[in-house]
Amino acid sequence: MSQSSAVSFEFFPPADAVAAAQLAAALAQLAPLNPEFVSVTHGADGSSRGRTYDCVQQMRRSAGWRVVPHLTCLGSTRAEVQALAERYWSAGCRRLVALRGDAAVADAAKGAGDYRHASELITDLVAMHDFELLVAAYPEGHPDTGTVEADVANLKRKVDAGARGAITQFFFDTDAFLRYRDRCLGAGIAVPIVPGILPIRRFAQVERFAARCGTSIPDWLRRRFAAGGGARGDGSNDGSDDGSGAIAVEIALEQVLRLKSHGVRDFHFYTLNHADLTRAVCVASGLCAGEADQRLWRFG
Numbered sequence: 001m002s003q004s005s006a007v008s009f010e011f012f013p014p015a016d017a018v019a020a021a022q023l024a025a026a027l028a029q030l031a032p033l034n035p036e037f038v039s040v041t042h043g044a045d046g047s048s049r050g051r052t053y054d055c056v057q058q059m060r061r062s063a064g065w066r067v068v069p070h071l072t073c074l075g076s077t078r079a080e081v082q083a084l085a086e087r088y089w090s091a092g093c094r095r096l097v098a099l100r101g102d103a104a105v106a107d108a109a110k111g112a113g114d115y116r117h118a119s120e121l122i123t124d125l126v127a128m129h130d131f132e133l134l135v136a137a138y139p140e141g142h143p144d145t146g147t148v149e150a151d152v153a154n155l156k157r158k159v160d161a162g163a164r165g166a167i168t169q170f171f172f173d174t175d176a177f178l179r180y181r182d183r184c185l186g187a188g189i190a191v192p193i194v195p196g197i198l199p200i201r202r203f204a205q206v207e208r209f210a211a212r213c214g215t216s217i218p219d220w221l222r223r224r225f226a227a228g229g230g231a232r233g234d235g236s237n238d239g240s241d242d243g244s245g246a247i248a249v250e251i252a253l254e255q256v257l258r259l260k261s262h263g264v265r266d267f268h269f270y271t272l273n274h275a276d277l278t279r280a281v282c283v284a285s286g287l288c289a290g291e292a293d294q295r296l297w298r299f300g
């Protein structure tokens with residue numbers, strides 16, 4: 001990645017026309033921030049696998065952005081994965097996020113498929129073409145193993161197989177990320193490890209995501225969000241004027257600024273196909289030039 005800060009934004013393929021309009025609106029609002037790339041998830045909701053390629057192509061055509069497809073392998077045959085990778089290569093996609101995926105969302109009818117680990121996918125993709133492969137990293141450990149040591153060892157395995165960078169699972173314990181980064185360096189992992197930042201749109205939803213992916217919810221976060229959870233009192237926010245959006249921005253902004261003060265340059269944002277919170281954090285932190293909704297950006 002470049003010498004100055006770079007941001008990337010993650011989206012998921014829309015399931016219907018309403019969701020497509022939401023995504024289009026988010027893309028239009030985030031475009032002026034000049035992301036280094038945007039990425040599109042693959043099968044993360046258990047049903048969107050077939051939509052990723054189309055969504056990637058549409059985004060490349062309409063916005064001219066560098067669009068990076070995610071590619072998961074669990075539940076797929078080697079031939080299926082290689083055929084999709086070949087399509088991406090032919091379409092000009094050189095960077096991919098290479099992932100295992102989850103058994104719960106893999107197609108049960110097809111069984112586990114030919115792959116057990118993301119490192120096997122990386123080995124295959126590297127043998128096919130000179131892809132620039134990014135992988136997942138877990139500063140608090142992956143739920144299958146639950147330990148940071150196992151994750152550092154696994155990231156090393158993926159880098160040794162050919163990964164050129166990593167994006168982390170979202171986290172709120174910033175110290176955990178900094179310790180993880182140090183451990184990776186100590187293990188000889190020299191590729192960039194980009195923190196994944198999730199501005200909290202609905203606290204209850206984030207709690208569910210976090211429980212599934214091994215991210216801790218610190219007490220301070222729970223308290224702060226509950227105290228400022230807005231008129232609905234459920235910690236949700238939709239950009240309405242009840243102050244909860246501003247709290248979400250404040251929390252993510254503090255995280256980004258702290259990471260920046262520790263030398264982190266590049267940031268990946270989990271947008272959940274909404275622009276407002278991500279945009280406010282990027283602008284308020286100085287990662288991107290621009291203006292943000294003043295209801296969401298009262299700092300800086």
Ligand SMILES: Cc1cc2nc3c(=O)[nH]c(=O)nc-3n(C[C@H](O)[C@H](O)[C@H](O)COP(=O)(O)OP(=O)(O)OC[C@H]3O[C@@H](n4cnc5c(N)ncnc54)[C@H](O)[C@@H]3O)c2cc1C
Nearest residue numbers: 041042044070099100101117118136142144145154167169
């Ligand atoms: C940035 C990011 C993007 C994501 N995008 C998507 C997406 O688009 N679609 C989706 O479905 N999911 C996505 N996920 C979720 C991801 O698929 C899950 O977290 C999945 O459970 C693990 O994928 P992985 O690539 O990290 O797997 P792996 O790297 O294979 O690791 C999974 C587990 O297996 C263990 N392991 C790996 N290799 C070995 C080995 N040789 N021996 C023993 N243990 C081993 C690891 O320690 C870990 O516990 C994403 C996650 C992140 C962080």
